């Protein structure tokens with residue numbers, strides 16, 4: 525289907541983008557890589573009067589060293605994140621998760637910021653960002669504010685970014701020297717996650733000193749498996765099964781044609797053990 529007619533603007537500065545959003549009020553929609561928005565417009569599930577394209581705002585794109593964190597511009601495409609040396613060294617978990625998103629075409633168009641604001645619970649960016657304790661930078665008419673990842677995802681397709689606001693940057697505390705793995709379960713390659721687990725660990729003397737675990741598609745938002753994180757501390761490779769047994773605790777996974785909730789709970793336990801085991805290996 526062809527989208528309903530809309531006005532299109534492509535500002536070159538953040539201020540101009542915010543002004544365009546303010547002028548249009550509820551009738552505006554932000555365009556990033558378009559990989560989720562354009563199908564929505566084509567199916568006429570949304571019919572904004574104005575589309576504000578962020579693609580020409582250079583300041584929103586790229587990765588920089590922020591000292592104790594890696595700062596990723598919201599408009600940075602997946603492909604750049606995967607190949608970026610800073611991300612690979614200090615936030616390896618994110619690179620490994622993003623590498624599994626769809627296919628190369630989508631990874632060249634889709635952006636990390638677009639994925640986070642879209643907030644599909646089966647999306648592969650939320651869980652690693654949550655596990656890595658990222659901070660989101662949100663800018664709006666009232667100025668700039670920062671939102672911890674733990675408070676960013678509010679519900680299905682709903683985040684802390686309000687109408688008229690923009691996500692501009694994702695700040696990821698450096699996890700230098702941590703091992704990481706993203707275990708994604710799909711029936712056909714390039715598919716969305718049925719369940720996936722993002723794990724990153726710091727190993728000292730053969731056992732886990734610190735662990736962070738995020739779950740994809742185990743509820744209406746990405747989730748942290750905090751009981752597992754605590755149980756993993758002090759575990760060696762041989763003790764992972766017991767520590768990972770509680771991976772599905774407190775989750776509320778969906779039931780659909782890919783699997784029911786019990787099947788997903790089972791997957792979460794198995795994938796958590798696999799992800800942590802791989803993360804311990806580097």
Ligand SMILES: Cc1cc2nc3c(=O)[nH]c(=O)nc-3n(C[C@H](O)[C@H](O)[C@H](O)COP(=O)(O)OP(=O)(O)OC[C@H]3O[C@@H](n4cnc5c(N)ncnc54)[C@H](O)[C@@H]3O)c2cc1C
Pocket residue numbers: 553554555556557558559560561562578598599624625626627630633634635636637638639641642644646647648649685689690691692714715716717
């Ligand atoms: C065939 C197909 C397969 C896919 N498979 C996967 C997969 O396996 N795993 C996965 O994780 N994803 C998958 N995706 C989704 C893909 O990752 C999208 O790119 C992503 O969800 C949205 O990013 P985008 O940059 O394209 O954003 P857009 O589609 O442009 O925008 C998405 C939403 O976010 C809003 N928005 C975007 N940027 C901002 C911003 N900076 N501030 C405020 N609001 C903003 C838009 O208004 C819109 O509501 C798939 C998509 C397709 C088409």
